[in-house]
Amino acid sequence: MKDLNTLGINAKEASYDLGIASTTEKNNALELMAQALLNNKEEIINENKKDLEVAVQKGTSKAMLDRLALNEERIEGMAKGLRDLISLDDPVGEVIEMWKRPNGLQIGKQRVAMGVVGIIYEARPNVTCDAAGLCLKTGNAVILRGGSEAINSNKAIVNILTEAVKEAGLPENSIQLVEDTSRETATKMMKLNEYIDVLIPRGGAGLIQAVVKNATVPIIETGVGNCHIYVDENCDFEMAKNIIVNAKVSRPSVCNAAEKMLINENIADEFLPLIVNALRENDVEIIGDDKVQAIINDVTAATEEDWSKEYLDYIIGAKIVKNLDDAITHINKYGSGHSEAIVTESYKNSQKFLNKVNAAAVYVNASTRFTDGAEFGFGAEIGISTQKLHARGPMGLKELTTIKYIIYGNGQIR
Amino acid sequence: MKDLNTLGINAKEASYDLGIASTTEKNNALELMAQALLNNKEEIINENKKDLEVAVQKGTSKAMLDRLALNEERIEGMAKGLRDLISLDDPVGEVIEMWKRPNGLQIGKQRVAMGVVGIIYEARPNVTCDAAGLCLKTGNAVILRGGSEAINSNKAIVNILTEAVKEAGLPENSIQLVEDTSRETATKMMKLNEYIDVLIPRGGAGLIQAVVKNATVPIIETGVGNCHIYVDENCDFEMAKNIIVNAKVSRPSVCNAAEKMLINENIADEFLPLIVNALRENDVEIIGDDKVQAIINDVTAATEEDWSKEYLDYIIGAKIVKNLDDAITHINKYGSGHSEAIVTESYKNSQKFLNKVNAAAVYVNASTRFTDGAEFGFGAEIGISTQKLHARGPMGLKELTTIKYIIYGNGQIR
Known part of the structure; x- marks a missing residue:
């Protein structure tokens, strides 16, 4: 040897x-x-x-x-x-x-x-x-x-x-x-x-x-991904639902899977039941803040630690945010700098999100699951870097x- | 505070x-x-x-x-x-x-x-x-x-x-x-x-x-530079002399200054007295291997440690090498990966040196002193990286x- x-x-x-x-x-x-x-x-x-x-x-x-x-x-x-x-x-x-x-x-x-x-x-x-x-x-x-x-x-x-x-x-x-x-x-x-x-x-x-x-x-x-999907006030609910379900359920054990969803408060009453239904149909457990619990039954209360957690499982954290700025602040505070997405029809908000979110990959209207060498067209991948150097x-x-x-x-x- | x-x-x-x-x-x-x-x-x-x-x-x-x-x-x-x-x-x-x-x-x-x-x-x-x-x-x-x-x-x-x-x-x-x-x-x-x-x-x-x-x-x-100038068999002696003197004397305390010269054995008898004269006129002390000592008087014997040393002073290490391969092997073994130069008129040797030398900057027929943000045209410089990442x-x-x-x-x- x-x-x-x-x-x-x-x-x-x-x-x-x-x-x-x-x-x-x-x-x-x-x-x-x-x-x-x-x-x-x-x-x-x-x-x-x-x-x-x-x-x-x-x-x-x-x-x-x-x-x-x-x-x-x-x-x-x-x-x-x-x-x-x-x-x-x-x-x-x-x-x-x-x-x-x-x-x-x-x-x-x-x-x-x-x-x-x-x-x-x-x-x-x-x-x-x-x-x-x-x-x-x-x-x-x-x-x-x-x-x-x-x-x-x-x-x-x-x-x-x-x-x-x-x-x-x-x-x-x-x-x-x-x-x-x-x-x-x-x-x-x-x-x-x-x-x-x-x-x-x-x-x-x-x-x-x-x-x-x-x-x-x-x-x-390489690797750790506490990825968020932010659902903006002005967006296509069907698209938002499909993106969240895909990002959570298609392969929960990988680093580009969504771990959190942030919902704009102005659409929470309408959108939240819809997405929770779709996720529960796929056996996803919902963990949420007070406001989520006020709208949806049987939601586990989220602790402070939850917001930083990478579950790699059929679990998603849900939070209701006041607006886009609130969402960006939350993501930059708790995210792991891997992949973050916004679902929006607002041009201004899409640009703001792309600009201000501090992560390796920032998406408008697409699933975070695309952060991958093959999906990016690189042909091969040695890993996904979550650092900024090199x-x-x-x-x-x-x-x-x-x-x-x-x-x-x-x-x-x- | x-x-x-x-x-x-x-x-x-x-x-x-x-x-x-x-x-x-x-x-x-x-x-x-x-x-x-x-x-x-x-x-x-x-x-x-x-x-x-x-x-x-x-x-x-x-x-x-x-x-x-x-x-x-x-x-x-x-x-x-x-x-x-x-x-x-x-x-x-x-x-x-x-x-x-x-x-x-x-x-x-x-x-x-x-x-x-x-x-x-x-x-x-x-x-x-x-x-x-x-x-x-x-x-x-x-x-x-x-x-x-x-x-x-x-x-x-x-x-x-x-x-x-x-x-x-x-x-x-x-x-x-x-x-x-x-x-x-x-x-x-x-x-x-x-x-x-x-x-x-x-x-x-x-x-x-x-x-x-x-x-x-x-x-x-950043920073450490044990830089070499290799003088090839087929080269312009005047150019080689000017480059070595410039690389050593223009500012000995900086990291892109030459610390060693490697001389092809076929031209050593002729070139060495010429370059040593020019260096001594500039108060540079010569440290050399056996072969250098056999040609030049009053040369301090180089120790194994000398080959890795960055003097940052009016001192240069001199070594006679068999050929280009010998020079490249020496540089890759003892160099700090900063700046390395060959003086040659051989197309083949210039290409081989550029290809095989493992350093941040590799020169043909120019002084190592150009490894510098301003000289490269970058306008500003935060330092000179001697690592390979980023x-x-x-x-x-x-x-x-x-x-x-x-x-x-x-x-x-x-």
């Missing part, structure tokens, strides 16, 4: 060649990686069984077991994910702008690979393959630290992918796994500034907070690159 | 209005800020004298006293700096790209203010004004934490600027100073994730490392902004 420092040195070394590999070389590697997964399904499934056995013995929940499990279909999905990357534009090498200075210096701003990307994630072994593919396509060496629950699956996947990368003529240390899944080693990884250029945590709020608190390596914070919102291939200034001179001195 | 949390709450609050202030409003404030400085020169100079007296009593070095001192000319320089910002393009609000998805959603990527910027810096009180101006122009509320040596000067400057901001009708908490200059409070500021969106340290390596190690707030690492190289106004996705729908659900 290689120690973390060795992984770091290896990754840095690999990153130099991988960073300047041609798109053709990288696409060839992705195809070989996909084929290798398909040719070794059985091995992966066998190793995954070992993980599942341990998990069952530990009394792991059914939902967790499902996240951990790999079958033929899921492996085919992983291979397809790698092949989908092939057709995407390679951001590396693009000169975004180039200008000439009065002294004749020509300065170009070029997109280049980050170098070494670290990913810390939890039980789902398909993240291993996704992250490896995204990093390879963008010329980044990757150090993967998955959860201990999936260690056998992850080892098998990384071995298979690494063989394919080698066969493609790219550095074998382009993809490496931290086999020591102790918490100690994870914390050490968060401080490996010498070798890791950026660290991306993928997982629950606990994991992300641990990384935010402990990392000295630059990180990209990347905000869905992160595609470009967000896994940095820039470098290339300067052509003919002897200029200052 | 307001505590740090209060400053944070105030700044966040101010950032909402300041972030959407118009360019005209912000430019008006900058003009009033410049006028206020000029109208209150005497007060600033008086407060600065208090700082200087304390510093003299403490036995502060002459160089440090010079950094701390303000006079009429320096205050006029600060005012000019603010006025120079007026003519620069305001990046806030620009929609960089906008596209339409198959479902009709229109997605725009818009530049917006970061929110709250924290700046931690050392003795120079003019940074207070520079940073305040840059943040105001980009719609960011700023929390300034300068060194204790300059506390009276900083208080005076911030009070004067704040009055002007208020007069301009912008939030008075747009610019705030941390008056408690204890180390404890600085450390607390580095962890103020709830209120600070990005923290930028400006100062020596010690300060920057303290911030890197302690901050949980996203930071931008910003790399000189940071201008754009680097003080983030993005937000604005999405126009007509009822889309997923």
